[in-house]
Every structure is written in structure tokens, then in C-alpha cells.
Amino acid sequence: MNQRPRLSIILPLFVIALIIIGGGIFIVNQKNKAAASPLSNSAGNDTSQTAITKPSVNNGVRLLTDQQIKERLPNLEKYSNNPKRIVVMENSFLGDVLALGLKPVGIADDDKPDSIITEFTQQISDYTSIGSRYQPSLEAIADLKPDLIIADEERHTVIAEELSRIAPSVVLKSRGESYVENIQTAQLVGHIVHQDQKMSQVINVHLQTMRGLRSQLAKTRLASQNVQFAIVSDKGMWLHGPSSYAGSLLSYLNIQSPIPKQMDVAYIATSLEQLLAADPDWLLIGRYNDHTLYDEWKSSPLFNQLTAVKKNQVIEVDPTYWALNRSMQSAEHMATELLQIAKRKGGESASMSSELSN
Amino acid sequence: MIEFRMNRLSPLSPKYQTIKRHVLRALLWCGLLVVLFIGCWQGLTAYSKFSLSLADLIPLLTQHNGSYPASINTQLLIEIRMPRVLVAILVGANLAVAGLLMQVITRNSLASPAVLGINSGAACVVALSSIGLGVAFLTSTFLQAMVGAVLSCALVAGLAGYFSGRSVHPVRLILSGVAINALLIGITRAALITTDEQAYGVLYWLAGSIANSRWESIPVLAITSILALGYGWWLSPKLNVLVLGDDVASSLGVNLRALQWSCGALITILTAVSVAVAGPIAFVGLIIPHVAKRLLKQVSNMAYEQLLPLSVLLGSILMVWADVLSRAVAYPAETPVGLLTALIGTPVFIALACRRRLDG
Numbered sequence: 001m002n003q004r005p006r007l008s009i010i011l012p013l014f015v016i017a018l019i020i021i022g023g024g025i026f027i028v029n030q031k032n033k034a035a036a037s038p039l040s041n042s043a044g045n046d047t048s049q050t051a052i053t054k055p056s057v058n059n060g061v062r063l064l065t066d067q068q069i070k071e072r073l074p075n076l077e078k079y080s081n082n083p084k085r086i087v088v089m090e091n092s093f094l095g096d097v098l099a100l101g102l103k104p105v106g107i108a109d110d111d112k113p114d115s116i117i118t119e120f121t122q123q124i125s126d127y128t129s130i131g132s133r134y135q136p137s138l139e140a141i142a143d144l145k146p147d148l149i150i151a152d153e154e155r156h157t158v159i160a161e162e163l164s165r166i167a168p169s170v171v172l173k174s175r176g177e178s179y180v181e182n183i184q185t186a187q188l189v190g191h192i193v194h195q196d197q198k199m200s201q202v203i204n205v206h207l208q209t210m211r212g213l214r215s216q217l218a219k220t221r222l223a224s225q226n227v228q229f230a231i232v233s234d235k236g237m238w239l240h241g242p243s244s245y246a247g248s249l250l251s252y253l254n255i256q257s258p259i260p261k262q263m264d265v266a267y268i269a270t271s272l273e274q275l276l277a278a279d280p281d282w283l284l285i286g287r288y289n290d291h292t293l294y295d296e297w298k299s300s301p302l303f304n305q306l307t308a309v310k311k312n313q314v315i316e317v318d319p320t321y322w323a324l325n326r327s328m329q330s331a332e333h334m335a336t337e338l339l340q341i342a343k344r345k346g347g348e349s350a351s352m353s354s355e356l357s358n
Numbered sequence: 359m360i361e362f363r364m365n366r367l368s369p370l371s372p373k374y375q376t377i378k379r380h381v382l383r384a385l386l387w388c389g390l391l392v393v394l395f396i397g398c399w400q401g402l403t404a405y406s407k408f409s410l411s412l413a414d415l416i417p418l419l420t421q422h423n424g425s426y427p428a429s430i431n432t433q434l435l436i437e438i439r440m441p442r443v444l445v446a447i448l449v450g451a452n453l454a455v456a457g458l459l460m461q462v463i464t465r466n467s468l469a470s471p472a473v474l475g476i477n478s479g480a481a482c483v484v485a486l487s488s489i490g491l492g493v494a495f496l497t498s499t500f501l502q503a504m505v506g507a508v509l510s511c512a513l514v515a516g517l518a519g520y521f522s523g524r525s526v527h528p529v530r531l532i533l534s535g536v537a538i539n540a541l542l543i544g545i546t547r548a549a550l551i552t553t554d555e556q557a558y559g560v561l562y563w564l565a566g567s568i569a570n571s572r573w574e575s576i577p578v579l580a581i582t583s584i585l586a587l588g589y590g591w592w593l594s595p596k597l598n599v600l601v602l603g604d605d606v607a608s609s610l611g612v613n614l615r616a617l618q619w620s621c622g623a624l625i626t627i628l629t630a631v632s633v634a635v636a637g638p639i640a641f642v643g644l645i646i647p648h649v650a651k652r653l654l655k656q657v658s659n660m661a662y663e664q665l666l667p668l669s670v671l672l673g674s675i676l677m678v679w680a681d682v683l684s685r686a687v688a689y690p691a692e693t694p695v696g697l698l699t700a701l702i703g704t705p706v707f708i709a710l711a712c713r714r715r716l717d718g
Contacts, residue, residue: 016705135551234499235488235559236570268691269562271569273438276430277407277690288559291497293570300572302437305430 060252061207064184069191079168081194083148087141087167090133090174091116092182093150095327096189098123099202106144108133117320119329142166150189174326176266178248182326183207206328213335214253220342226256227338228280229322230270233288237275239268245326246334253335272297276305282341283308286319315341386653390671394447397678401443402435405685410435437573445571446677446695448583449636450646452628454673455590455666457643458650462597462662463621464528470644471629473535474622477638478542479510480630481564485549488560499563500575500634507630514538515622566637566696568681575635582631587670590624593617594662639677639696641703646673648710676702 064072087106088094097104098120107124109116110132116124128144131137133155141149141163149169151160154176163169170192172185183203190199217223229246231238240246242257244266250257258280262268270278283306285294297303308314317337321330368374403410414431456471464473471477483506484499515521517534546564550557596617599607604614632639650668654660680698687693 013705019701019705132551134557233559235563238558262691265691267558269567269569271438271692273406273408273434274690274692276434296572296574299574300437302430302433305433 060211061180061183063203064187066196069187069196073170073188073191076191076194079170079192079194080147083193085144085146085148086193087130087144087146087149089130089136089150089156090152091120091324092174092177092185092326093152093172093189094120094124095325095329096186096199097150097193099186099328100190100193100195100198102193103127106130106141106146108136115320115324117325117327117330117333119333120325120327138162138166148193150192177245177326178243179245179252179326179331180248182245182331183328186328202328206332209332210252210335213332213339216339217253217255217335217342220339222255222282222338222342225281226258227282227284228258228278229284229286229317230275231267231286231288231319231323232292232294234292236293237270237285239270239275239278240323241266241268246322249331249334250338253338255338272300272302276302279307281307281311282313282315284315284317284322284341286317286322288319382656386656387671390668390675394671394675394678397675397682398443398447400682401446401678402439404682405689406434407690408434410439441573441576442568442571442681443678444576445568445579445635446681447674448579449568449632449639450642450673450675450677451587451670452583452632452673453639453642454646454650454669454676455587456625456628456632457645458647458666458669459590459597459621459625460643461647462600463618463625464531465601466528466532467648468644469532470641471625472539472638472640472643473514473532474625474629475510475514475535475538475542476507476626476629477633477640478539478546479508479513480504480506480633481638482506482510482542482546482549484563485546485560488557489549491549503634503637504630507633508626510538510542511622511626511630520619520622562694563637565694566639566699567684567692567694568636568677569684569692569695571635579631579635582627586624586627587666589620590628591663591666593620593624594666597621597662637694637696640700641707642673642676642699645703645706645710646676649706652710 070076083102086097086102086104088097088104089108091107091109094104094107094116103124104127106128107116108131109129111129113121113129128140130140130144133152136156136159138159146167149163149167151157151163151169151171152174153171154174156163157171160169160171170188172188173181174185177185183206186199186203187196190196190202227250229240229250231240239259241262242248242251242260243264247257247266258278259268268274275283303309306314317334321333321337399412403412408431410431414429414435417429417432418436453471457469460469460471460473461467480503483502487499487502514531514534517538518531520531550560596607596612599610599612600614600617607617608614629643646669647665650665650672651660653672654665654668676699677695680702681695683702684693684695684698687698
């Protein structure tokens with residue numbers, strides 16, 4: 001009899017304690033992670049480790065030093081000097097490889113060639129799709145007989161061993177990366193194909209372009225207002241926070257975020273109430289569906305309380321640039337697009353990317 | 359005279375026991391209504407970047423000229439918080455009663471509406487639609503979930519032999535549910551693998567959320583729920599007989615097959631409409647009937663006329679408070695309410711299972 005209350009109380013308490021401890025550890029880890037890479041000029045994935053040499057800062061972007069690159073990619077000799085058959089498993093790597101004049105033979109394009117931005121498709125005439133980024137076909141990759149495979153840390157770490165059996169492969173950060181991390185990854189890609197110097201030049205040219213666009217943006221009304229990019233689908237709206245690629249690019253361009261404190265999560269699921277609380281001056285939306293939750297919100301009287309709606313500053317942008325193809329090329333496109341947006345007069349058409357692409 | 363009455367109402371007298379049970383029952387109902395009321399109040403005002411209070415609703419009572427309230431706080435309460443609380447109340451009530459009915463017709467205290475594959479059916483059609491394999495007329499997630507829920511339920515019922523004209527053993531129904539669930543979950547996963555960027559949205563929907571509840575979904579949900587819950591309550595006397603066993607129920611004139619069909623239809627309707635509005639929300643249908651039975655055992659006889667409304671109230675309380683907590687957990691970000699019901703439900707269910715095992 002005495003056992004009854006004990007077991008029936010202790011076991012649930014144990015489960016609750018486990019949940020609380022697990023949750024606590026998760027929150028602490030998230031906070032530590034946020035504290036370790038809080039700003040756009042962080043030094044990449046391993047910034048929490050001691051930097052051995054002083055990092056070089058180029059136009060406000062903290063680049064990896066040669067030593068840091070060598071530390072992260074120590075076995076350069078196993079990679080071909082002049083790779084001809086490269087397989088890229090993320091669009092961001094595609095941008096890096098194309099910037100060096102190399103043409104990949106295999107791309108994980110989700111079987112949707114339309115998801116690749118025009119800047120890339122103009123340079124790749126013929127390639128083989130290796131399936132989705134989430135679930136690429138190892139057989140298709142092996143069939144291409146690649147001499148280098150570049151995979152994404154978040155999606156492909158679990159198949160890294162299989163990939164390395166097919167060809168020399170490297171796993172680099174792509175999904176969830178910031179703007180600066182994207183450039184640092186480009187440095188690593190340059191190193192892996194033995195073209196550090198050329199990549200350095202590409203990055204310098206890019207940063208020069210970005211500096212020009214940044215100084216132009218500083219003279220526009222966007223400099224004193226905040227801008228928020230969000231993805232909308234029929235399931236909801238996700239704000240791309242300051243730690244996301246789009247958010248960190250805006251931060252690099254000295255454009256304020258309406259949610260500057262929300263650094264720990266890159267993509268923030270948002271209700272209309274939270275959007276009202278953020279209340280951005282400019283709202284840039286990228287559609288994943290024709291009919292979205294955002295369209296339903298339009299019928300709510302609260303929707304008209306948004307500053308961006310009142311000032312006619314809700315702009316539809318192309319999610320392939322703003323969310324799916326993180327690269328130096330898309331960053332330049334996004335910055336140019338922001339400049340166009342800043343020059344617009346109120347009441348003009350609210351769709352930008354198609355105009356720029358044409 | 360007073361002494362005489364005191365003697366009659368001694369703690370051992372049947373009348374004293376009856377009065378005590380009446381008082382306890384009244385206290386239980388009042389207490390739960392207070393908990394629900396506080397939950398609604400918190401649901402309306404707590405965890406917002408705006409300083410919301412119930413006083414923001416006063417302009418609604420004082421303005422009679424038909425003009426829409428100008429205050430953003432009042433609009434937030436009316437346009438966002440109220441539908442959200444209403445959805446929580448209705449979905450909680452529906453899932454709790456669906457769980458209760460499921461446990462009656464399967465005579466299995468571990469059964470829940472998920473056994474009929476309703477959640478996984480809805481999820482499957484939503485996931486398939488997100489990769490462009492849906493039917494053209496299923497334009498909204500609501501329709502997709504509704505159709506998926508009804509189809510999967512029909513599939514489970516068909517496999518169990520409900521359409522064969524013979525009586526169906528509850529175990530066969532459960533086994534069919536397990537098989538169809540496994541199939542639907544497999545298809546859903548396959549669809550999600552191919553969606554990639556869209557998968558994030560589908561996964562968020564799969565966790566179950568009422569953060570984007572809107573007035574537009576309330577009429578369908580409310581009318582369906584009230585009619586279905588009312589019909590369920592009307593069936594209560596028959597359910598009282600059904601728990602005594604098929605033979606006894608038949609000998610007392612209950613049409614078993616009609617009752618099973620009615621209950622099956624009710625479970626499907628209640629769960630499908632809830633899943634369509636809020637996504638698949640776990641554990642409510644599983645644990646609330648257990649909690650309701652335990653509470654009712656203390657204060658009354660186990661009649662479904664009381665068990666059903668008590669489940670309605672407890673289900674509403676659980677969902678309303680889970681929604682409040684879902685905002686509190688990672689404020690200002692929102693956590694899907696389905697995760698909270700699972701987090702609350704798991705330890706409660708373990709406690710109930712432990713007690714049941716030890717009682718047995």
C-alpha cells in the first residue's frame with residue numbers, strides 16, 4: 001500500500017525533472033551559442049575558440065586568417081589541385097564555385113531548376129541533378145565520378161562518411177549561416193580547390209561592391225528606418241531574424257532590425273500579434289505559396305495598424321535570392337534591390353525582384 | 359428538533375453522504391469553472407508585447423454607435439486573443455470527448471482518436487499537398503486536413519470490417535488503426551523529405567498550433583462542436599449501458615451497431631474539425647477521460663451524463679492553459695501548443711498508468 005503514492009508521484013516527478021533539466025540545458029546552450037556569435041563580424045563556426053592570429057577585417061567583414069583556414073582544413077593534399085568534376089550539395093557553394101570559374105557537374109537542386117538564381121543559371125549550361133538537398137541520391141553522385149564533393153554541415157554531416165568513400169569531400173556550413181559566415185565559407189571553398197588567391201580577389205571585389213552599395217544606402221531613408229524580411233507560406237510567417245542570412249546582411253548594410261534582441265533563432269515563427277509587436281517600417285516578404293496566411297491577415301483590421309502597411313512599405317521580394325541562394329551574388333542583388341526600394345515613391349508597385357531580374 | 363436533525367445527518371448516514379457528494383460535486387464544478395475562467399483571462403491578456411488587460415474591452419460595452427474600437431489593445435483582444443481562446447476551448451473539448459468515446463467503443467483505456475488514424479491522415483494530405491500532389495480543390499490547409507482525417511478514418515473502419523455488416527471486435531479496430539497509421543506516417547515522411555524548404559512549415563503545422571486562429575474558422579468549428587457534443591451527451595445513457603458489455607447492452611435493447619457507428623462518426627467529426635483548425639494535438643484525448651473519471655469517482659457515480667461535460671470542461675482547461683504556457687516558454691517567440699500538451703500529458707499519463715497498475 002505504501003508503494004502506491006510513492007511510485008505514482010516519483011515517476012512523473014522524475015519525468016518532469018528530466019524535461020526541466022533538458023530544457024534548461026537547451027536554453028543555456030542556445031544562449032551560449034548566441035553569445036559566441038552575436039555580431040555580423042564574428043569569425044565563423046569556431047569563434048569561441050582562441051584566435052591564434054589577428055583576423056583581418058575587410059570592409060567590416062572579419063575574414064579568416066590563413067592559419068585559421070589551415071586549421072579548419074588541415075589535409076589539403078587529399079583534394080585535387082585542379083578539380084574538374086565538382087558536386088555541390090547546396091546552392092551557396094554553387095555561387096562560390098562559379099565565382100572561381102569552375103562549373104560543377106552535379107547540383108542538389110531539389111529537382112527544381114527554377115530555385116537557382118539567374119546569376120548562376122547563366123553560367124551553368126549543363127549539369128546533373130543529384131536530387132534534393134535534404135535527401136540527395138548517393139548513387140547519382142557516385143555515377144558522376146566526382147573529384148570533389150562540397151556538402152552542407154547541417155544537412156549532410158550524417159552522410160559525410162559515405163560521401164568521402166565516393167570522392168574527396170568537405171562539409172562546410174551553409175544552412176543557417178550568416179552573411180559573414182557565407183564569405184568565410186567562400187574562403188574555405190577557395191582553399192579546398194587550391195585557389196585561395198583567386199577567391200581572395202573575388203571576395204575583395206565583392207566587398208568593394210558591397211561597400212559602395214552600403215554607402216549609397218546610408219544616404220537613403222532606409223538608413224534611419226528598420227527593415228524586416230519574412231517568408232510566408234500557407235502554414236504561417238517566419239521572420240528571418242538578425243542571425244539569419246538576410247537579417248545579418250541587413251545588419252552589415254547598417255539597416256536596423258525591428259527585433260534586434262532576438263539573436264538566438266534564425267527563423268522566427270510569427271503570429272499577427274508578434275508582427276504587430278515588431279512593427280517594422282518596411283516589410284519584405286518572400287512567398288513560398290500563391291495563397292498564404294499573410295493574405296488572410298489582410299482582411300483583419302489589425303493588419304492596417306502595421307506601419308509598413310500604413311506607409312505602403314510592404315514589398316514582395318524573390319525568396320530564391322533572399323532565402324534559398326545565400327551567396328555573394330545574391331547579397332549584391334539584395335543590396336541593389338534595397339537601393340531600388342529606398343528610391344521608390346509611396347504607392348508604387350509592390351513587387352521588386354522580377355523587375356530587377358528583367 | 360436540532361438535535362434530532364443532527365442525529366439524522368451523522369457522517370455515516372446515507373443522507374449525509376448524499377449531501378456531502380452534492381456539495382463536493384458543486385465545489386468541483388465551481389472550482390474547475392474558476393480555473394477555466396482564470397485560464398481565459400490569462401489567454402486574453404498574458405504574454406504580449408502590448409500591455410493588455412480586460413479593461414480594454416470596456417469601450418466595446420460603452421460604444422453603441424457601431425464604430426470599430428480605435429485602440430490597438432482592444433482590437434488585439436477581439437481580433438487575435440478572443441478567437442485563440444475560443445479555439446482552445448472548443449478544440450480541447452472536442453478532443454477530450456473524442457477520446458472518451460474512443461475509449462468506450464474500443465473498451466481500451468489507452469485508446470485515443472489517433473487510433474483511427476485521423477491525425478496522421480490529416481498530416482499526410484497536408485504534407486502531400488505541400489509537394490503539389492494534393493487535389494486541386496483542396497486549396498486551404500483546413501480542407502486538406504479535413505479530407506485527410508475523414509478518408510483515413512474511413513480506411514481504418516473499412517479495414518476493421520465496419521462496412522462488412524458484422525460486429526467488429528475492438529482489437530481489430532485498434533490493429534487496423536496501427537497499420538493505417540504506420541502507412542500514413544510513412545507517406546508523410548516521404549513527402550516531407552522531398553519538400554525541403556516547405557518542410558519547415560509543414561513540420562510546424564504538425565506540432566499543432568492555435569497561434570494563427572481567426573474568427574473565420576470559429577463558426578464552422580463552433581457549430582460542428584456544439585452539435586456533435588450535444589449529440590454525444592444525448593447518447594450518454596446508451597454509453598452507460600455499453601460499458602456493462604455487449605451482451606448486457608443488447609439485452610437492454612441497445613442497437614450496438616448503430617451506437618458504434620454513431621460514436622465513430624462523432625469521433626471523426628470532433629477530431630477532424632479540431633485537427634483542421636489547430637493541427638494534430640496530442641494527448642488531450644488520451645489523458646482527459648482518465649482525469650475526468652478519477653475526479654468523478656470521488657464525487658458522483660460514473661454516469662456518462664456527467665463524465666462527458668466534465669471531459670469538455672477539463673479538455674478546455676488543459677488547452678487554454680497549454681496555450682498560455684506555449685507563449686510563456688520561449689517568450690516572445692511562440693512554442694506550438696501541441697508540444698505543451700505532450701509535455702503536460704506525458705507525466706500525467708505515467709502517473710495514471712502507475713496508479714492503475716498498482717490498483718490492479
